[in-house]
Amino acid sequence: xxxxxxxxxxxxxxxxxxxxxxxxxxxxxxxxxxxxxxxxxxxxxxxxxxxxxxxxxxxxxxxxxxxxxxxxxxxxxxxxxxxxxxxxxxxxxxxxxxxxxxxxxxxxxxxxxxxxxxxxxxxxxxxxxxxxxxxxxxxxxxxxxxxxxxxxxxxxxxxxxxxxxxxxxxxxxxxxxxxxxxxxxxxxxxxxxxxxxxxxxxxxxxxxxxxxxxxxxxxxxxxxxxxxxxxxxxxxxxxxxxxxxxxxxxxxxxxxxxxxxxxxxxxxxxxxxxxxxxxxxxxxxxxxxxxxxxxxxxxxxxxxxxxxxxxxxxxxxxxxxxxxxxxxxx
Numbered sequence: 001x002x003x004x005x006x007x008x009x010x011x012x013x014x015x016x017x018x019x020x021x022x023x024x025x026x027x028x029x030x031x032x033x034x035x036x037x038x039x040x041x042x043x044x045x046x047x048x049x050x051x052x053x054x055x056x057x058x059x060x061x062x063x064x065x066x067x068x069x070x071x072x073x074x075x076x077x078x079x080x081x082x083x084x085x086x087x088x089x090x091x092x093x094x095x096x097x098x099x100x101x102x103x104x105x106x107x108x109x110x111x112x113x114x115x116x117x118x119x120x121x122x123x124x125x126x127x128x129x130x131x132x133x134x135x136x137x138x139x140x141x142x143x144x145x146x147x148x149x150x151x152x153x154x155x156x157x158x159x160x161x162x163x164x165x166x167x168x169x170x171x172x173x174x175x176x177x178x179x180x181x182x183x184x185x186x187x188x189x190x191x192x193x194x195x196x197x198x199x200x201x202x203x204x205x206x207x208x209x210x211x212x213x214x215x216x217x218x219x220x221x222x223x224x225x226x227x228x229x230x231x232x233x234x235x236x237x238x239x240x241x242x243x244x245x246x247x248x249x250x251x252x253x254x255x256x257x258x259x260x261x262x263x264x265x266x267x268x269x270x271x272x273x274x275x276x277x278x279x280x281x282x283x284x285x286x287x288x289x290x291x292x293x294x295x296x297x298x299x300x301x302x303x304x305x306x307x308x309x310x311x312x313x314x315x316x317x318x319x320x321x322x323x324x325x326x327x328x329x330x
Contacts, residue, residue, distance in 0.1 A: 068081065074188070250265070
């Protein structure tokens with residue numbers, strides 16, 4: 001059996017961005033209670049990017065529409081995997097593309113679902129020399145995981161370089177077939193630009209970084225057995241926009257939570273803080289039930305606070321995979 005590896009850094013240490021809010025909130029009127037329906041599908045094949053400010057879905061896509069995402073921040077070059085496909089990657093520590101023909105002996109990793117960019121599977125593929133960013137030119141094995149129909153997507157080998165302000169991605173099948181090279185430019189309006197192996201192209205996935213709040217999707221994370229062993233698992237839940245969106249939990253009565261309460265919370269930008277544990281599987285009734293009093297207080301990219309709760313995981317016909325949410329601007 002393949003041994004899976006976990007990239008773990010304790011969140012209480014790493015996420016130093018947990019903080020007491022002390023910023024002045026722009027003057028505004030409290031909003032009315034609004035509802036929204038997020039349709040992931042019975043087998044969770046959709047990814048949904050949702051905006052609290054407008055209470056609307058901004059974009060949506062099928063989980064297999066992209067494979068890799070390339071960071072756009074100036075002087076930063078992180079690359080993440082599509083966690084909805086349960087992708088993982090490993091460094092061969094070889095720089096000759098033709099030398100790599102299999103994944104044998106390559107240690108494979110998942111991205112950390114908390115969004116820590118120092119805990120990605122691809123990791124530090126570049127370095128600084130005389131204030132110039134350069135690639136180590138290592139060859140990485142990418143296991144693309146599974147598509148929305150649970151079919152294996154196979155493996156690729158990739159090599160990444162930097163030319164001016166572009167990523168240069170070289171990739172092929174492990175046997176060398178279907179080799180391509182593509183330049184991937186940064187776009188400062190986005191957190192990431194997204195790439196699809198199938199399309200050999202940059203694809204439109206997430207909205208601009210200041211136009212969405214939450215992503216509803218499948219994603220891979222690490223669970224722990226009763227014996228203390230970690231293992232990878234696909235879950236379905238809610239992830240934060242990593243750009244200027246933070247969250248806290250309140251277990252009091254939802255309707256009683258007010259703007260005055262926000263000074264008492266410890267907010268975090270941990271991407272999977274909302275996560276998937278707002279629901280649980282009720283084996284007696286063979287349905288998903290919602291954990292009571294799981295209220296999320298979110299400071300959005302617009303500087304305003306919103307309270308949100310998930311009230312159902314089913315549509316009106318009783319089919320799972322549709323989240324019913326309630327939102328109030330505080």
